[in-house]
Amino acid sequence: MKIKYTFQDREKTIELEKPTVKSLLEKLEINPETVLVSRNKEIVLSSQKLDSKDLVEIIQVISGG
């Protein structure tokens, strides 16, 4: 399934066999400790299933400076 997501102000699309938050982060090689994920503006767990119509945002919450 194709999932649209936003990360670091860029909108992208990714193909996921198992469309969940966990598999999205794994495929993008993002450490889940460093981000929060929202689906349709609501913060969700990594087990959350995703749909092609969802508005997915990966929010980087751990940075420096």
Place this chain on the structure above:
Amino acid sequence: MNPTLVKNRKAGLCRCGKQPVYFRRYEGLYYCKGCFIKSFEKKFKKTLSKYRLVNHGDVIVCGVSGGKDSSVLIYLMSKVFEKRKDIKIIAVTVDEGISGYRKETIDLSRKLCKSINVEHRVYSFKESLGSSLDDQLKKTKAKDYCTYCGVGRRYILNKASKDLKATKLCLGHNLDDESQSVIMNYMRGDLLRAGRMGSATKVLKGFIQRIKPLRLLPEKEIALYAILKGIKFSTKECPYISGLRPDVRNFINYMENKHPGTRYAILENYDKIVPKIKESVQYKNPLSNCVKCKEPSSQKVCKTCELWK
């Protein structure tokens, strides 16, 4: 344990039975929005009371940068102490003069402080030290950006606190920052600095005591709290970030993901051994005053004057 709690946990629900927004891996518990906010605020208040960080009559300067940590810090400090007429809270933002970075965060800090009715002041590197960070780094061609910035920021926050007659300087250092500092001090073999860490610094003549009420809260949870409470913060990363910290941060994040609770373990172990570290550290030079700026220093000329004046 209460059978309903066990049933809810097995079903992937919050202890109250609601849909969760967060899974606290180091506890193995799910939290709905309301229970997460309650639990977060409880931890914050517990740190304040356990280490007796605030006392009757305190004037507290909070360093507020506009990032998530300090925004949550000033929000909670004003919320916890809003009915205490004997305690005054003032927000101070340091403008280092980093183009394309600091302006947005100053605006966010100003708006937040206005919305929670907290006095807000801005002190700039240019006015206090004679030059912005951008200009100073260009002029000196220095590569140790964080040293120039950190030394300048500490100087200004301490001086601003004294000018405002503060009794405490409250900073937004979180569990991630603190666990990183433990490992960094260990890697550098810097016992002197390791002995100075903690929820509250030792009271030294010329320095305002620093307190860190967010010390036991993970950075990710601080961000989640800010989002759930609608506190706007900047997610921009400082363009000058360099040195050992980013590497240590990545390493600890990797370990935390594989072994939840790593950060707490690092800090808890450090807190157990810190009295022994303090005992073993010998200060080479007693604290006196810098011959140039008269601020406290263990050297004839303090680090701020050495780098900035």
